[in-house]
Amino acid sequence: MTAAAAAEKPKAIAARDLTRKFGDFVAVDHITFDVGVGEVFGFLGANGAGKTTAIKMLIGLLAPTGGEARVAGFDVARQTEAIRRNIGYMSQRFSLYEDLTVNENISLYGGIYGLSDKQIAERGERMRKSLDLPNELVGRLPLGWKQKLAFSVALLHEPQIVFLDEPTGGVDPITRRQFWELIYAAAARGTTVFVTTHYMDEAEYCDRISIMVDGRIAALGTPAELKRQWNARSVDDVFVRLARPAGVEEGKK
């Protein structure tokens, strides 16, 4: 990191030439970007563009083969323990336990992140009230509620940064809307939100977005900037123009 960059206002995430190769295949190719504290950052790309690989490096599930990245000020290659305490993560797949109740899931994750029983009880109660959730077996909840619950659970330990990997997949438009309200609420409390999505209308809700094509960042900026830059009416248009080469191979992943 240069001295000038370090002197700027605090960064939640700073990636410099972050690279990951699998054999000869370069999944993530020298990506460089910053995410400011409290920002909602959209991480876009077609299937197979390298989004998931990039996220896995940022959350310490995959070691980079080149470059560096700092998350919450910690090095992803060496300080994964510290990073884990400071981030929340909601995976692509629904990650709560369906055979446990809402409260049981909450106390599990609260416990794992070292919250006291009192904190767990308080935050769990608050969460259930604001989401209007019954204390049912999670498996019995509709998908939209499950996703909202998973998001809230990822925020239970009040992390600095929350990573959401396609959080709204398969969810109806109204619930998606509600989900984004939750994201804004979290951002308003100062949580940095790093979100990948397929839905281009959602990209418009982000403060800034990056579009990955073939492992590289092809575009980076606010939605308005990108539309101006590419003379497009929507982020969708920008995306289609950029992502077409990779889009041909869509569907593998």
Place this chain on the structure above:
Amino acid sequence: MRSALRAFVVKEMRHILRDRQTLTVLLAMPLVQVVLFGYALRSDVRNIRVAVVDASPDVETTALRDRFRATNRFRVVGSTSTLASVEPMFRQGKADMALVFEPGFAENLASETPAKVLLAIDASDPNTGTTTEAYARAVIQQYENDLTERRGAVRIKTETRMRFNPTLESVNLFVPGLIALVLTLVSALMTAISLSREKERGTLEVLLVSPLRPWQVIVGKVLPYLVLAFANAVTALFAAWLIFQVPIRGSVTLLLAQSMLYAIVSLSLGVLIASVTSSQRTAMFGALLGTMLPSTLLSGMIFPITSMPRPLQLLSNIIPARWFIVIARGIMLKGVGLEHLWKETLVLSVMTAVLMVASIRSFKPRIA
């Protein structure tokens, strides 16, 4: 971080307790196994059909023949005077054994010359044949002993005493193996399934992103199943004792401790299997093939290791159940303690250490 582990263990127990069907099956399994194995799969032989060949019947031969008749194992199906006439009965499967008396049996018995009896046994099934022989010898010997007691004269003595298992109850021999089987099933299979389920559903990813360390995930997974395994070991022993009067001649505490050691070996194996497989189904078959089958077939539980071909004998050495069965039989049937079983215990302990390290290693926080 202790609270993290506690939260995780609580979660695991909830999974287990909530799945009532599986839990019921797991808890009832030892009982069902003991009963099934005890009655259906017993390798001892009943209803042995005996043809008596007696050229010159006398008091002694009649008495001995009655002895056979009096047992619940033998049934006298015919009497002839030559061995040749028994042959067709063998071929047609009408007799399992011929009891052949030499002429002048009673005179020889009364004199110094040994009285001779020939046991001709249908050994087309070698196991049955051996067992039959042992039973027959036991009957003859009993008769001999009684005579000796009454008349004080020493007769021919064929040593057929079966140590540790005088009644030749095969149930005694396989109950130790059965405990191994039940523990393998609960420990290896269930852990493998439960861990690979987390992998398949994506919850493992979230756990790995959390501050929970890999060893905590493993310990959290293993601990509740260890409790279940303990309950199973107790059930199996109790059922075996209650239904079949299988003895525990040695220390029950030592036996249970050894059972837990064996359960830990199996649990580590289950974790290892789940680490290297990618789906629940593969993990399940992996556990079945990798632990259940060898534990049943190569451990000496059913088939004696000494009668296996050399390569299989060597292979049996790496199967934990083989060592546990020696330990359990030692404690239950021979009543020996650790001083005789330290070698097997050491082998199991080393296996535990190796498998534990291997499973924690293979269970990397960074998944590709």
